[in-house]
Amino acid sequence: MGIIRRAVLHSRPGKNSEPVAENFFVEEANLPDGIAEGQVKVQTLYLSVDPYMLDPELVDGHLSYFLGAVGMPGLTALFGVKEKGHVTPGASQTMVVSGAAGACGSLAGQIGRLEGCSRVVGISGSDEKCSILVSELGFDAAVNYKRGNMTQKLREFCPAGVDIYFDNVGGDVSDVVLSQMNQNSHVILCGQISQYNKDVPYPPPLSPQTEAALRDKNITRDRFLVLWYADKHEAGILQLSQWVREGKLKVRETVTKGLENIGAAFQSMMKGGNIGKQIVLVSEE
Template sequence: MAAKAGMIIQRVVLNSRPGKNGVPVAENFRLEQSTIPDTVQEGQVRVRTLYLSVDPYMRCRMNEDTGSDYLLPWQLSEVADGGGIGVVEESKHHNFAKGDIVTSFNWPWQTVAILDGSLLQKVVPELVNGRLSYFLGAAGLTGLTALLGIREKGHVTVGANQTMVVSGAAGACGSLAGQIGRLEGCSRVVGIAGTDEKCSILVSEMGFDAAINYKTGNVAQQLRELCPGGVDVYFDNVGGDISDTVISQMNQNSHIILCGQISQYNKDVPYPPPLPPGTEKIQKERNITRERFLVLNYMDKQEASILQLCQWIQEGKLKVRETVVEGLANIGAAFQSMMNGGNIGKQIVLVSK
């Protein structure tokens, strides 16, 4: 039986797994040619991919077992997926028309796709001054994670003279979290990052009061100097030794926003990773909250939160940094670079203009 004709597309599939404790490399992904049907069925939408997001949580999806009940593993030789944004080319779904800009958390890594319209959300480019990629970052899941993390788990109170520390502060989420902490009422915000350039940008562009280069500085000593009143809110993106150091300087009844544990992602440990006994003792004695935070549990607050983020962007109160890599073929290299901490801000792949 002859194969049905279809539209030729490019897609990226999972080529190999790095292993539970392995470091991901570009070669774990493979670009290949494929086809999609020429016709769109009722309820479906054909979209051309504009931008794709690569994010630290995807490291868990490279394992056969993600260690999480809400994340499905990517399958070998199957197309990878994640946050994406694109333009509708043909629609048989009542919510969408040709030319609409749409987004999804489960966008396949391919140039063109036919998707179930119920999985898509329409976006308004004017809300982000036409910067569509922002809907994958500052005005998307990344921004929501920072804002809702701070509001739901940070217990920030205007006028309470609170100090916030952010680890992984130059990353997509951390760079927003520090700024949002200030906008929500923190009086002092200190970031921890891995290069002098990142630290400089956090202070000069993002409005952090100070930033510590953990690779060259004595983190414990600098925290004592920069946070003389102790730490009230800790936005934790990294876990590991840095978090142990921050927690040791946290105040009574303070709060950890458990966003990510990137230092632990290439290790076979449960999430969230248990604290060392000494750190756990401090946490309990000082009544420091450290609860798992999952933004997907707060989707009822998504719409209002996105509008708040967009308003701050339009007003210039939320500064956005992106590292944009061009071409679907380079998404594996972009993922490797992000996991190595080589970027400032959000890592985005431009698939087509």
Template structure:
């Protein structure tokens, strides 16, 4: 029997087999996902082929949209396959390479999350810079948050969809989450005259004002949003950035100014809806969209690929200048990824929820 040693080029390494711990979806959730809907497995990875890399993930992201991918329904992204590894944003470092453009040691972002070791064609991985601010190294997870898809979503939603103009008023639901904290800060940097957010609990409300620069915030757990919001926006709202739907969308429709724009990014209030526990009813004031000439527009970031270079450059500059705050809720251990996901879905995070793999 003859064996062949793979050839290598400068900046690459030869490859052996390895293992990866990965989370798989094994049942479609009905209502809130349960531990029995998923499993953590260890799989063997083959030796690298030409043009492939192996990456040790440093952080993986858990995000609300992943709940939709657990359902077998048509959407903007295919559902997770049963018995297959789930995917999502991740950042890690190349530990083995047969791709000259991504040598060992390169920091990369990619979509093979929910695992500790990722492997695939180099085209599926993008090199990103090491980040420092004030001479201090910033954790690589920043590329999953304010300098990654989170910040880009906020920028695209406000500029391309919300068409925010200087001097306008912005209301953000789910404002203490990853996208919400980014939206509030970016809105201010784009010239909003007043930024108001909603969050669950007095600590989060205070955090929005004290750390993220919101002018005002309401605690949706303390009283109905519809009752609290008007007093916080006496001049109405020009741009509503929606991460929640349900009662928040209804409350926003009450206070929108003429020609206002409602940016529909998420609807987490209904993600766990089931036949036995229906999601929130539609708004009873949708007619305001007609009488006030409002625009309601849903979006996903993939629709704005041409805007990403501009968004990336501006976010990086603002971050370097200390104008953007980045806050995370960090859970340790890839074995705790599902628990982190569920905590995020229940509002147990401020800022970006990430799992530190190592």
């Protein structure tokens, strides 16, 4: 018998509570030496850590990219922009991305540019993240919403208003962006991470003022699931991998080492501690 380690969900946070590392624990278990017909024994190298839960040559051997840029987050960013963003090359559109330094947001802004947006502005929660968005990921500007001057900064960085908003966070941040959107603009409703630890329906209800702005400006606000586009996943993977290999799509990852740290990695991700995709490195062998 072989000995393996496995991560187990130990408890749930409960209503209106945040997940903590102690919700998980790692235990040892026995694995039979032999395998039955139709079974296969594999070794885990990387684990993905998400709010939800291929050929190595496609990513030049970077296997972890299949958990991020060339995996579900990448496909979510790609189909969100292409199917719900109404990007029109040459139309001088401005895109704003909240949660812009996360796994999906960091890709969505770059894809918006590749698809034809003339200006891309990110919103994140630290000066370090804002600097990386501009210096490494090609965003035109970035706003640290924690500095308290978001309304002013967004107006400064989006002088012609906002045409496309890739919404990953919801809440007060999104209310500010929605107040500065143009007539006939579009909201890509990807996530509402600021609301995930609250006992509210999805998508969370908007304030009467924000609802009025959507109605008066004829702003579309469409939610979507990446699984709706399953028939396009193969083509999407090929497109994303091509952009990565060509250097057009930059990839950032936050790597936590050790299966025993999966709970801490999940907790950090939910609090915005990651830049790019949060993954857990289980084994380097």
